[in-house]
Amino acid sequence: MPPMFQKYASMAVPRYTSYPTVPHFDSGVGGRGYAGWLEALNPAEPVSLYLHVPFCRKLCWYCGCNMKLASRYEPVADYVETLIRELELVAEHLPGRVGLSHLHFGGGTPTALEPDDLERVMDTVRAHFTVNEGAELAIESDPRTLTPEMTRRIGKLGFTRASFGIQEFDPKVQKAINRIQPEEMVVSAVNGLRDAGITGINFDLIYGLPHQTVNTLRATIAACAALKPDRLALFGYAHVPWMAKKQRLIDEAALPGAQARIDQAEAAARMISAAGYEAIGLDHFALPHDDLAIAARNGTLRRNFQGYTTDKAETLLGVGATSIGRTPSGYVQNIAETGAWARAVTSGTLPVAKGHAFQGEDTLRGHVIEALMCRGEVDLDAAILHHGGAPGCFDMDLSSLSDMERDGLVIRDGSVLRLTEAGKPLVRTVASVFDAYLSTGTARHSVAV
Numbered sequence: 001m002p003p004m005f006q007k008y009a010s011m012a013v014p015r016y017t018s019y020p021t022v023p024h025f026d027s028g029v030g031g032r033g034y035a036g037w038l039e040a041l042n043p044a045e046p047v048s049l050y051l052h053v054p055f056c057r058k059l060c061w062y063c064g065c066n067m068k069l070a071s072r073y074e075p076v077a078d079y080v081e082t083l084i085r086e087l088e089l090v091a092e093h094l095p096g097r098v099g100l101s102h103l104h105f106g107g108g109t110p111t112a113l114e115p116d117d118l119e120r121v122m123d124t125v126r127a128h129f130t131v132n133e134g135a136e137l138a139i140e141s142d143p144r145t146l147t148p149e150m151t152r153r154i155g156k157l158g159f160t161r162a163s164f165g166i167q168e169f170d171p172k173v174q175k176a177i178n179r180i181q182p183e184e185m186v187v188s189a190v191n192g193l194r195d196a197g198i199t200g201i202n203f204d205l206i207y208g209l210p211h212q213t214v215n216t217l218r219a220t221i222a223a224c225a226a227l228k229p230d231r232l233a234l235f236g237y238a239h240v241p242w243m244a245k246k247q248r249l250i251d252e253a254a255l256p257g258a259q260a261r262i263d264q265a266e267a268a269a270r271m272i273s274a275a276g277y278e279a280i281g282l283d284h285f286a287l288p289h290d291d292l293a294i295a296a297r298n299g300t301l302r303r304n305f306q307g308y309t310t311d312k313a314e315t316l317l318g319v320g321a322t323s324i325g326r327t328p329s330g331y332v333q334n335i336a337e338t339g340a341w342a343r344a345v346t347s348g349t350l351p352v353a354k355g356h357a358f359q360g361e362d363t364l365r366g367h368v369i370e371a372l373m374c375r376g377e378v379d380l381d382a383a384i385l386h387h388g389g390a391p392g393c394f395d396m397d398l399s400s401l402s403d404m405e406r407d408g409l410v411i412r413d414g415s416v417l418r419l420t421e422a423g424k425p426l427v428r429t430v431a432s433v434f435d436a437y438l439s440t441g442t443a444r445h446s447v448a449v
């Protein structure tokens with residue numbers, strides 16, 4: 001990356017999995033408001049469902065997720081009961097039986113549940129929603145704790161996709177992040193799931209970890225490519241110990257510097273592309289036959305809280321502590337603390353902690369940011385026409401972009417704004433120009449690369 005771009009790479013900007021981003025949610029939207037949003041949904045439109053399991057059997061020090069160490073199963077079993085009750089509660093507020101186009105079990109580690117509990121949750125889903133033909137049912141899995149029985153049950157329950165956090169195979173890096181999972185363990189977990197009928201396999205990789213180098217990443221990517229996951233995601237490690245307390249266990253002296261991070265990001269992207277994957281948006285890669293690659297090629301790629309997705313549903317129902325959902329009226333986030341979340345659900349209240357009701361230019365600006373993040377270009381006049389907005393409402397944003405235009409990150413072609421090849425890795429920084437909330441908050445974000 002040319003030195004003049006490094007000023008953009010070191011800017012702290014959101015990852016834009018929503019607009020406005022979560023730090024701008026507030027307590028103005030409660031359970032009753034959300035109930036009204038659910039009741040107003042069009043029952044003919046499919047929805048997607050996100051189920052959160054905040055428990056893990058092991059603690060990874062780099063983790064920025066809301067998770068709890070499950071040293072006993074009892075709290076997990078209690079959580080499952082509440083999760084089922086919340087699913088029922090959400091279904092009670094829907095305007096009828098709706099179709100499900102996507103389901104994602106995330107965490108934490110959803111495979112930390114007992115197989116019978118996973119089955120009960122899925123039975124509840126099927127009791128209240130119609131799983132549409134061709135729906136994607138995805139589950140995050142941990143190769144260190146995935147049992148043969150859970151593998152068999154994931155297949156039996158009809159899951160179509162499983163994702164694994166690989167991060168890095170180098171033993172020194174694994175020790176420094178407290179995630180020991182030798183290559184053979186991952187090979188066995190992937191083969192087991194494929195034998196059980198799971199056709200889609202995702203791997204997540206991270207660069208910027210302690211002791212990581214371009215060489216350790218090269219070996220990791222070669223080992224991953226040999227397993228042919230359909231999708232790979234490559235994230236930069238975001239060291240935010242003021243937010244993620246577990247990260248205080250990471251040796252900061254062993255973290256790569258800014259230039260080393262950029263070198264790793266660029267080298268890893270090149271290696272993954274050379275292995276036959278198509279680059280998708282900011283940080284995803286997929287084999288050409290995969291739906292995500294097809295969506296990227298035909299311009300239908302979307303972005304939500306799970307990252308890049310083929311999911312076209314306008315409504316995402318988030319169930320479980322800390323889950324985030326979206327309806328055409330706005331966003332909601334559930335209570336994060338599992339005890340308070342469970343008390344709300346048990347009392348028959350939708351357990352919303354905060355949210356954001358769409359207003360003003362929110363959906364217009366959200367569309368512009370999503371288009372830049374997914375397609376690397378946006379037609380601003382067409383966006384105004386489709387989402388409503390005053391002519392010239394982007395004039396100030398465009399004048400803020402003039403430095404980036406001069407530096408060759410973006411070009412303008414009439415009302416179309418397009419990222420250049422040099423600008424693509426800095427898409428978050430370009431998108432942030434259209435974020436009307438960014439300057440009003442106190443949230444701290446990770447650097448752009």
Ligand code: SF4
Pocket residue numbers: 055056058059060063064065067107108109142165
């Ligand atoms: S990285 Fe995943 S498995 Fe590790 S502690 Fe965080 S949520 Fe659990």
